[in-house]
Amino acid sequence: MSAIESPPQRGRRLTWPWFLVVVVVYLAIIQGVGALIVVDRGGSDSQFPNTETVVRSGLIPIGLSVLFGAAVVTWLGWWGEVLRYRAPVRRWVRFVPISMLAAALLGMNYAHLADQPVSLVLSLIAMTACVGIGEELMFRGIGVQVFKRAGLSEGKVALYSSLIFGAVHLSNAFGEGAQAVLQALIVSTSGYFFYLCLRVGGTLLLPMLVHGLWDLGLISSLAGSENKAYVGMVLPILVQAVLIVLVIVKRRSIAAETVPITADGPTTPEPASAPGH
Numbered sequence: 001m002s003a004i005e006s007p008p009q010r011g012r013r014l015t016w017p018w019f020l021v022v023v024v025v026y027l028a029i030i031q032g033v034g035a036l037i038v039v040d041r042g043g044s045d046s047q048f049p050n051t052e053t054v055v056r057s058g059l060i061p062i063g064l065s066v067l068f069g070a071a072v073v074t075w076l077g078w079w080g081e082v083l084r085y086r087a088p089v090r091r092w093v094r095f096v097p098i099s100m101l102a103a104a105l106l107g108m109n110y111a112h113l114a115d116q117p118v119s120l121v122l123s124l125i126a127m128t129a130c131v132g133i134g135e136e137l138m139f140r141g142i143g144v145q146v147f148k149r150a151g152l153s154e155g156k157v158a159l160y161s162s163l164i165f166g167a168v169h170l171s172n173a174f175g176e177g178a179q180a181v182l183q184a185l186i187v188s189t190s191g192y193f194f195y196l197c198l199r200v201g202g203t204l205l206l207p208m209l210v211h212g213l214w215d216l217g218l219i220s221s222l223a224g225s226e227n228k229a230y231v232g233m234v235l236p237i238l239v240q241a242v243l244i245v246l247v248i249v250k251r252r253s254i255a256a257e258t259v260p261i262t263a264d265g266p267t268t269p270e271p272a273s274a275p276g277h
Contacts, residue, residue, distance in 0.1 A: 009149055011077030019146045020164070022072055026065050026138055027168055033061035047222045054123040054223075062127060066134040072142060082141040082204060087154055088256035089199045095246070097197040099239050100210050104217035107235035109228070116224045124223055125216060132212025139165040139191060140198045140207050154199075154255065162191035186240070190214075193243055196254070 014022070039056045048054045073082050113121050143161040152160070166188030170181065197207040214236065221230045247254075 010080065012075065013149070014076055014142070014146055016146055016150060016160075019143060022142065023138065023164060023168060026068055027171055029065045029068055030061045031171055033064055034058075037061075046225055046227050048120070048124065048219070049225050051117065051119040051123050054120065054127055058127040059123055059130065062130045062134055066130050066137065069134055069137040069142065073137065076142070078142070078145055081145055082137070084203055085144065085198050086202060087199045088202075089196065089254055090256050092250065093196055093254060094200050096193050096243060097200055097206060097210050099243065100193060100197070100214055103236045103239040104210075104213040107232040108217040109220040109230045109232060112221055112228055112230065113223065120223055124219065128216040128219065129212045131215050132208045132210075135165070136194060136198075136204055136208045136211055140194055141204050144195065144198070158192055158195045162188050162195060165191035189240065189244055192247070193240075196247075 034057055037056045037060060039053050048058070073079055113124075139161050143164060144157055147157040147160050166184040166186075169184045169187045194207040194211055197210050198204060200206065217236060218233075221228050221233060
């Protein structure tokens with residue numbers, strides 16, 4: 001059991017409509033800069049045929065979005081709250097980051113990566129690291145704090161931040177068509193799992209790590225001049241399906257029991273009763 005006392009809010013105030021504006025600017029940086037410096041793939045079907053493609057189409061625009069997110073957090077004065085999040089969960093929730101890390105590491109196509117130039121592999125690692133840092137800073141960092149400071153329950157904080165995270169990926173519809181809608185739904189569930197990673201670790205660094213490795217595992221077969229089918233790609237899909245079922249079944253037993261603090265000290269424990277609380 002944990003004794004929890006809500007800390008005072010520090011820094012500037014950011015309402016959710018203004019957060020949406022911040023997200024639009026964040027998305028415009030990624031999509032706009034990526035479009036301006038896009039590189040010709042030379043007719044290759046691969047998403048990342050060479051190092052230049054990774055750097056210009058991914059690393060540069062995503063890196064700039066990380067700087068933008070960091071600038072917003074600095075302006076808000078939220079670094080302490082963004083990096084450390086106190087909302088304890090029950091022990092079973094630890095399975096979420098553990099299983100996602102295992103799926104990413106075991107499902108990675110090491111043989112295919114070993115056949116690629118070192119510069120291409122290093123640029124892929126840098127790009128996915130920036131994705132993990134940037135998206136978690138924006139959605140599990142700023143987004144979670146926006147809804148938390150608005151007085152919403154943990155369940156609604158998780159829901160709204162995850163839905164916005166998924167909706168942002170609808171921008172891929174310009175390049176991928178209708179399948180981007182399905183991708184957005186899947187990404188929303190991933191966003192909820194990253195939120196649980198935040199609560200498990202009590203720090204934004206854990207979902208950043210999980211997110212970066214998760215994406216690296218997913219694209220490990222997409223590097224080089226040819227895409228190669230890899231049986232390990234099934235593992236992240238299976239793990240995500242298992243996590244969806246698990247969270248639905250155990251949604252009412254996510255939060256750890258808490259001991260409210262009063263002037264006379266801790267009182268009788270209060271069990272969590274609502275989803276995501």
